[in-house]
Amino acid sequence: MREGWINAVILALLAAVPLAAWALDEPFVITLATKVAIFALAGVGLNFVLGFGGLVSFGHAAFFGLGGYAAGILASHAANYEPLMSWPFVLEGSQQMLVIWPVAIGVSALAALVIGALSLRTRGVYFIMVTLAFAQMLYYFAISWPSYGGEDGLSFYVRNGFLGVNTFDPLSFFTICCGLLLMALGLTDVLRRSRFGLALEAARQNPQRLLSVGIRPYGVQLVAFVISGALTGLAGALYADLNRFVSPNMLSWHTSGEIMIFVILGGVARLWGPVAGAGLYILLEHQLGGISDYWQVYLGLLLLVVVIFARGGVIGVLARKQDHD
Amino acid sequence: MTEVLRIEGVTKRFGALVASDDVSLDLRAGEIHALIGPNGAGKSTLIKQIAGELRPDSGVVRFLGQDVSRLDVAARARAGLGRSFQVSSVAADFSALQNVMLAVQGASGGVYRFFRPALKDAALREPAFALLARAGLAGRERVLASELSHGERRRLEIAMALALRPKAFLLDEPMAGMGTEGATQLTDLLDELRHEAPILLVEHDMDAVFRLADRITVLSYGRVLASGTVDEVRSNAEVRDAYLGEDA
Numbered sequence: 001m002r003e004g005w006i007n008a009v010i011l012a013l014l015a016a017v018p019l020a021a022w023a024l025d026e027p028f029v030i031t032l033a034t035k036v037a038i039f040a041l042a043g044v045g046l047n048f049v050l051g052f053g054g055l056v057s058f059g060h061a062a063f064f065g066l067g068g069y070a071a072g073i074l075a076s077h078a079a080n081y082e083p084l085m086s087w088p089f090v091l092e093g094s095q096q097m098l099v100i101w102p103v104a105i106g107v108s109a110l111a112a113l114v115i116g117a118l119s120l121r122t123r124g125v126y127f128i129m130v131t132l133a134f135a136q137m138l139y140y141f142a143i144s145w146p147s148y149g150g151e152d153g154l155s156f157y158v159r160n161g162f163l164g165v166n167t168f169d170p171l172s173f174f175t176i177c178c179g180l181l182l183m184a185l186g187l188t189d190v191l192r193r194s195r196f197g198l199a200l201e202a203a204r205q206n207p208q209r210l211l212s213v214g215i216r217p218y219g220v221q222l223v224a225f226v227i228s229g230a231l232t233g234l235a236g237a238l239y240a241d242l243n244r245f246v247s248p249n250m251l252s253w254h255t256s257g258e259i260m261i262f263v264i265l266g267g268v269a270r271l272w273g274p275v276a277g278a279g280l281y282i283l284l285e286h287q288l289g290g291i292s293d294y295w296q297v298y299l300g301l302l303l304l305v306v307v308i309f310a311r312g313g314v315i316g317v318l319a320r321k322q323d324h325d
Numbered sequence: 326m327t328e329v330l331r332i333e334g335v336t337k338r339f340g341a342l343v344a345s346d347d348v349s350l351d352l353r354a355g356e357i358h359a360l361i362g363p364n365g366a367g368k369s370t371l372i373k374q375i376a377g378e379l380r381p382d383s384g385v386v387r388f389l390g391q392d393v394s395r396l397d398v399a400a401r402a403r404a405g406l407g408r409s410f411q412v413s414s415v416a417a418d419f420s421a422l423q424n425v426m427l428a429v430q431g432a433s434g435g436v437y438r439f440f441r442p443a444l445k446d447a448a449l450r451e452p453a454f455a456l457l458a459r460a461g462l463a464g465r466e467r468v469l470a471s472e473l474s475h476g477e478r479r480r481l482e483i484a485m486a487l488a489l490r491p492k493a494f495l496l497d498e499p500m501a502g503m504g505t506e507g508a509t510q511l512t513d514l515l516d517e518l519r520h521e522a523p524i525l526l527v528e529h530d531m532d533a534v535f536r537l538a539d540r541i542t543v544l545s546y547g548r549v550l551a552s553g554t555v556d557e558v559r560s561n562a563e564v565r566d567a568y569l570g571e572d573a
Contacts (some may be wrong), residue, residue: 053345193442195430195449202427205416212376212414213485214402220436 003319007272014178014275020307022171029172032286033240036279037177038238043274044184045231050260051269052192053224054204057133059115060259062138063229065251066111067104067236072246073148074100075156097162097176100237104199108233109226116225121216137254144246153247160241167241177238181275184231189271200224232259232316263297265306267313276314327354329493329523333362335374335384337367337547345371345381346547347439352493356526357515359534361542363568368527369411370543372497375525376408377401389492402431403547407522409482411498417471421462421481424470425453426490460484460512476507483514494524498531512536535559543568 005072020027042064048057077084077093084091092307094100119130148154161165167173191197203217210217240246249255258281266277284302288295310317337345346347352358355425359369373379375386377398386394393401402408415424425451430436432499433448443449459464460480465473473481479499486494499515500508512533518524519537528534534541535555542552550568551561558564 011531025433137572160495188377190442193444195435195438195443195446198423198427202416202419205418208378208398208410208418209414209485210431211425212410213489214399214410215427215431215436216397216399223437255530259552268509276492 003272003315006276006315007317010272010275011182011207012277014279016172018174027037027170030120030174032282034170034174034177034242035239036275037174037181037237038242038283039259039262039278039281039285040275041177041181041184042232042235042259043182043239043266043278044188045233045235046259047230047269048188048191048231048261049221049224049228049272049274050196050263052188052204053200053221053228054223055120055225056128056230057119057131057225058128058253058256058260059119059135060229060232061251061253062111062115062131062254063108063232064255064259065135065138065246065248066108066288067233067238067248068240068250069142069148069154069236070104070107070233071100071160071237071240072154074103074154075158075160075240076148076154078315079156079158095158095160097160097167097241100160100241101234104233104237105230107235109230111233112226112229112242113222116222116229120225121222132253132256134223135251136253138237139248139251139253142251149247153245153249155245157244172259173242177242180234180238183220184234185271185275188231192271196220196223261303264303264314265313265316268311270313270315270319273313273315280314328352329354329389330356330385330525332371332377333377333385333387335371335378335381335386336372337370337381340348345374346480347559348384348544348547348549350542350549351518353526354523356539357519357526357537359452359478359541360525360544361528361529361531361534361537361541361568362550363450366544368544370498370547372525372527373563376406376495378409378525400515402489405489405522406494406495407489408498409479409486409494409502410498410547411527413478413482414483415470415481415523420469421457421473421484422453422466423452424481425484425488426450427530428485429453429456432489447455456487457481459487460514476503476511478509479503479507483511483518484516487518491522494518494526497527498529499526500528500530508533522573531545 018030018033046060049057071132074093074096078095086091106273115134122130143151160178161167163174199220201214203220207217211273260276262281265280284299288298306313328351332350334344334366335348349372362368374381377396385392388404428451429452459462460483462477462480500511508530515537538555541555543550545559545567551564
């Protein structure tokens with residue numbers, strides 16, 4: 001089967017499930033589908049560096065959490081009518097997604113610039129460890145900073161608004177998340193095919209060769225890391241809005257691991273891999289989770305099977321051969 | 326003849342091993358200068374220092390009159406040093422076309438272009454097709470680099486080096502592992518290339534060296550043992566002892 005057809009099937013499922021749930025009046029299923037869309041978006045961000053760039057970041061929770069806290073902090077300040085700061089100029093909170101998203105993207109992109117600039121000086125296992133260390137630093141910072149709930153996290157009671165849409169309606173919120181996911185998929189697809197994408201993929205395969213044609217991998221990888229962090233940060237802001245709650249958990253290494261699982265399950269370097277991976281993950285969590293509290297044992301087994309026997313993940317198994325020109 | 330590349334007194338030590346011992350040589354326009362010597366003589370180490378992968382402990386690398394000792398690999402490549410590696414070094418998951426397009430892109434700048442699809446970009450595509458044809462790879466553009474034969478990969482590397490519109494080629498054993506026929510074809514190609522840019526050629530294939538080289542420098546234990554025209558080097562007794570053997 002062609003990868004394009006598989007992607008179309010995934011998209012159809014992602015759209016059909018919440019619509020069916022809406023018709024059957026099962027709002028919980030819509031919420032699950034929303035979770036899939038948000039996790040998939042986080043995975044699309046990671047896949048951009050991990051899949052196309054070959055950079056195994058074990059610290060993407062940092063961006064997911066920062067995006068989440070950006071949403072939570074802005075919303076709670078707005079709800080309490082407290083400006084974020086009043087000197088040297090007044091900065092108000094906001095409950096508008098169209099304000100929150102750019103802030104979440106900006107904050108996580110900036111963090112990715114700093115983290116990437118330092119961790120890209122290392123390779124392989126050290127890169128994994130350095131990215132992990134940065135995310136854990138933010139995690140402990142969030143726990144110990146009392147202003148925004150510390151360990152208990154930060155609740156905000158009203159979901160942020162988006163133009164005139166009733167964001168409390170599960171299907172509307174799903175549509176927003178799904179729309180952003182599609183835009184992110186479109187963006188990464190365009191980037192992958194661009195001159196920049198060509199250099200990024202070359203940096204994964206053979207950095208020495210890239211240098212010898214006059215292109216330094218460092219800059220290319222850093223820009224990719226920033227784009228990746230920004231996308232995952234946007235997912236974090238949506239996740240905060242889904243739960244109307246943010247906590248240090250979003251920043252913990254478990255979250256980094258989960259995002260990585262979406263990418264690996266679905267298929268590393270497959271455009272729609274994270275969507276398939278996140279969908280499968282949520283499906284397993286709810287099917288196996290209903291049977292056993294220890295469902296993650298089975299998830300672990302599945303991951304082993306995928307890593308050993310099916311490197312291309314779900315999409316790789318179904319599509320077999322990757323497209324190339 | 327104008328001098329394109331000149332290295333002066335380059336020395337590189339790895340612990341007690343002196344890999345390059347006060348090596349000086351130059352490369353002039355239009356020539357092929359072969360660098361020969363037994364395994365471990367320090368040929369690849371020298372090439373790496375010229376390309377910028379290794380920094381010499383002392384000595385200077387001058388390229389087009391400029392001291393490039395402080396430039397990194399990418400900067401030297403952009404300045405016009407086209408390179409092929411001892412062990413084929415290409416992007417294995419890319420097609421031959423993509424590999425050469427990457428090199429064209431490196432030469433023309435504009436890596437940070439995010440939106441236009443590169444594969445449809447005529448400014449990359451057309452030169453890449455032309456370069457592949459020159460390297461004898463017409464019709465093989467869409468084959469993955471990992472699926473090309475050994476000889477084809479070596480020619481792909483030449484096409485990539487050519488894409489930089491280099492002012493000098495550094496070719497590290499381009500014939501290594503090639504069959505007789507492949508080696509003959511590549512020899513013809515290199516013979517043409519010298520008119521485009523001079524070649525510093527590391528090679529073990531003595532037939533090719535004697536056919537192509539204008540000058541030969543022989544390295545042994547990191548030192549220049551002899552340097553001169555083909556006939557001078559062939560008749561040098563020391564060289565015959567150290568490397569060429571009696572039948573050369």
